[in-house]
Amino acid sequence: MNRTIARRLAANAYALRIPRKAFSSQAPGNDVSSVPTCPSHEHEVKQNLKNDDKLYDVAIVGGGMVGMALACSLARMPLTKQLNVAIIDSNPALQNKLIIKKEDPPDPRVSTVTPATISLFNDVGAWEYVLQNRHAFFDKMQVWDYTGLGYTRYEARDINKEALGCVVENKVLHYALLSCMQNTEFQKTIYSSRLTSMAVHRSSSSTRADSTSSTTLHNQGNLAKLDLSDGSSLYAKLVVGSDGGKSRVRELAGFKTTGWSYPQNAIICTVEHTVENQCAWQRFLPAGPIALLPIGDKFSNIVWTMSPKEASDCNSMKEDDFIKAVNHALDYGYGPHPKSSLLGNGDIFSWLRADATSSAKESFEIPPKVVKLASARMVFPLSLKHANDYASKRVALIGDAAHTVHPLAGQGVNMGFEDAFALSKVIAEGIAVGTDIGEVSLLKKYEAERKPANIMMMAVLDGFQKAYSVDFGPLNVLRAAAFNGAHYISPLKRSIISYASGEQKLPLFY
Template sequence: IKHLQNTDFQKTIYPSRLTSMAILPSSSSTGVDKTSSAKVSYHRGQLAKLELSDGESLYAKLVVGADGGKSQVRELAGFKITGWNYYQNAVICTVEHSVENHCAWQRFLPSGPIALLPISDKFSNIVWTMNPNELDCKMNEDDFVKALNHALDYGYGPHPKSGVLGSADIFSWFRGDVTMSANECFEVPPKVVKLASERMVFPLSLKHANDYVAKRTVLVGDAAHTVHPLAGQGVNMGFGDASALSRIIADGIAVGTDIGEISLLKKYEAESKLANVMMMAVLEGFQKAYSVDFGPLNVLRAAAFRGAHHVSPLGRIIISFASGQLRLPFFS
């Protein structure tokens, strides 16, 4: 891990790995301030001690575990997790398009969703969910790009047509007169011309820490929870954690509270855990719904999403909630 320590508003980078972590017993000791090389006296019982692989030791009032789904901080601090594997893999890479792309796309295929997420101009990130038996790591770049465009262009089936439940007409009474052709119901993402990075493969799983906080330690982001990438909500959940924690720490500092105290950190846990569990339940519902390929259910799914799209207020609420701009009343 690259460990960051804030000292007098400056960041010090420690490229070594974290090997152990402990909360020191209360005692007054003399230590060395690395920034000034001067000896200072402090109460180590008020600090967490972190030992790095190069033999150096760090002391902090609060350790924030933001080191991903395989969090070393979480493991060393003894946090327990609950979860399960999806027995699917995510293929992740960066691609270049023939034209600029400023829109995020997601296509639901029989094996799982494929997402196209713009990052700049003609470049996007790909997150492609596959079953292990479909994953061909030996596929060359040209064949992979062809398979990618085939998937994004809905090559697994015919393009949607206007129909009984696929038509915008049945939703027109929500928003006045609606005119939409079959071609307007379906758009094709911009073509991928080549890979711009190596392909990486990650096993997918759902994990959730039973607790987010312990004395002088707190978990945020993937260290606290990992979800299926089908709706791209993992990063938004992490941003929500960071926002809640920073606000609660600022409130604590304003009234002179020790930022590593459990009583303060529990406020963060209460707020973020409820929001995250609710979002995880929604995402798990999506994952289960889209893992079943059954004709009538497919039609109902399509109708539900088209309904949300055409009922403007509902669509705005869903988008705001998914982007983290809106939380349900009981999260605040």
């Protein structure tokens, strides 16, 4: 009996053997001979594929910041760096080495990256490229209400950190990730094209990685076929949609979404001060928040949320009038400066002062005055959208393709980066145990990790948006109490900072 069991186990182990690589380790763009096949089937494979069809382990559709974060992470991990990857994006910057000059004016499109994101960038070696270019760490943040009833200050020292975050131009983040990937021997092919169609068979048949024919692989659901706008086609075991809020991958794969448009637009631009700004500022106004974010060299970035008509009016203003409007919104406009507490003297929270954080003892400050517009103004609509599923057989969504959020806390890109790094780890786990990297059971592990965290963040941001979109007396008092509570209650303040910095998964006390 024992010998019989031993023989069966040996036979099963051979049948389920893990191939050394999903595909050949030769340079990308090889012909179909790069697919591992049995000699008796090699001729069949060549006949069933066109000469210009290419085979890849992973096809990343969308080479923006989040897509490049995935590629960079795959390029750096031992288990994934041998993968053959296609990146599909018509942006010419991907083909040509980006050149960023420090003397160039800042781009108005920036991101506030959290300490958790910075740690991920450090892990793959991309952060060193960010540090070579313009960026601005900030160690304090002030948030207040236009009614003058409440405010709160957050400081990195409240959680024993050196910084709350870092504001970086999107082009610098993109350059850092692209440079990091290019400085490896990663097998990548960049297609300067657009995805036009995609065929994914969702059968539940075998997922063995050593199948003998590409046609068999495709028919059994082991490859996805992608057709591009330049007429070329390629096959991949896994297609990753990182192509933004209007994702073509999401559409073609049939993922349903839930969401709505906000009755707001955001206007963004770069402004200049006479002194360097080292604090992140956010004021909630009747029509939406305005944020002033430092980006270094006496420059700051404005993200101002308002009604579509107001955004159109602000966008068409003369520069001097716009600067006046910005300073009005950040100073005495719409209401007075807040006092130290809801009652003006701190008595309502005086019993908490003994345990208050050091930042709670800091008084309200006025943001630095804006003196010049340093970039063009850009306007874009705001919405919330969430894919009901992040993964199906052969397809996974990351970043804005999976979720878009209100920009009031600058969390959207951090959510996307965490998606990218989480998916790369799941792919590595699949390779480690010999699982087909496009198998839905593996990809659902990525979804199970990221979906709850993203939904929680989206709920928090949407709640803030709705709470500060109503100008009503009793609600104003409740909001002011919330500001003061966050200002004086140390556990609450630390929890908020830790959650916003990505170090705590849920916005709870600890």
